[in-house]
Amino acid sequence: QVHLVQSGxxxxxxGSSVKVSCKPSGxxxxxxxxxxxRQAPGQGxxxxxxxxxxxxxxxxxxxxxxRVTITADKSTxxxxxxxxxxxxxxxAIYYCxxxxxxxxxxxxxxxxxxxSS
Amino acid sequence: EIxxxxxxxxxxxSPGERATLSCRASQSVGTYLAWHQQKPGQAPRLLIxxxxxRATGVPARFSGSGSGTDFTLTISSLEPExxxxxxxxxxxxxxWTFGQGTKVEIK
Numbered sequence: 728q729v730h731l732v733q734s735g736x737x738x739x740x741x742g743s744s745v746k747v748s749c750k751p752s753g754x755x756x757x758x759x760x761x762x763x764x765r766q767a768p769g770q771g772x773x774x775x776x777x778x779x780x781x782x783x784x785x786x787x788x789x790x791x792x793x794r795v796t797i798t799a800d801k802s803t804x805x806x807x808x809x810x811x812x813x814x815x816x817x818x819a820i821y822y823c824x825x826x827x828x829x830x831x832x833x834x835x836x837x838x839x840x841x842x843s844s
Numbered sequence: 845e846i847x848x849x850x851x852x853x854x855x856x857x858s859p860g861e862r863a864t865l866s867c868r869a870s871q872s873v874g875t876y877l878a879w880h881q882q883k884p885g886q887a888p889r890l891l892i893x894x895x896x897x898r899a900t901g902v903p904a905r906f907s908g909s910g911s912g913t914d915f916t917l918t919i920s921s922l923e924p925e926x927x928x929x930x931x932x933x934x935x936x937x938x939x940w941t942f943g944q945g946t947k948v949e950i951k
């Protein structure tokens with residue numbers, strides 16, 4: 728079973744940016760999509776976007792377009808999600824999920840991002 | 845955007861009972877529909893992909909059915925560890941979306 732290891736919790740000021748990393752413990756890196764999904768406290772799941780490293784193709788949810796950038800470093804087999812212009816409503820757990828919704832689906836442990844002045 | 849509507853929001857059942865969870869899509873998603881289980885303080889876990897395929901290691905008491913706009917997740921006989929929140933998810937068209945979840949709680 729592939730494990731996805733995410734970077735640690737972050738506390739950010741409104742207006743700043745955060746960058747979260749996600750590294751799989753094994754398996755292919757380039758063949759699968761890496762998705763980012765967030766969950767605000769007590770709320771449901773919200774898909775933010777994805778990257779397919781082998782093609783470098785990205786897709787973003789409209790509500791995050793312009794504020795989120797998802798990248799993948801093939802040399803270190805690490806995926807990243809950067810969110811800018813943070814506001815309090817961005818306080819959430821951010822999950823990375825490989826191959827979301829497919830047979831290869833695997834989730835990271837989540838990264839808590841707290842936005843507070 | 846495809847909206848996924850799950851029902852009921854909460855279902856209260858006893859261990860050993862059958863659970864039937866519904867997910868309805870605002871337009872056809874074919875069979876690109878998955879079900880995830882989430883327990884408190886944990887990341888979601890895939891149960892069913894492509895509407896009816898059990899993920900590796902998922903017990904046979906979990907089954908999925910449906911296509912197009914109407915989908916069902918059935919838990920044939922609830923075990924104590926099955927009390928959790930269940931989310932459906934579509935990857936048929938952009939942006940991918942999730943349902944709001946169904947909580948299965950113990951009676």
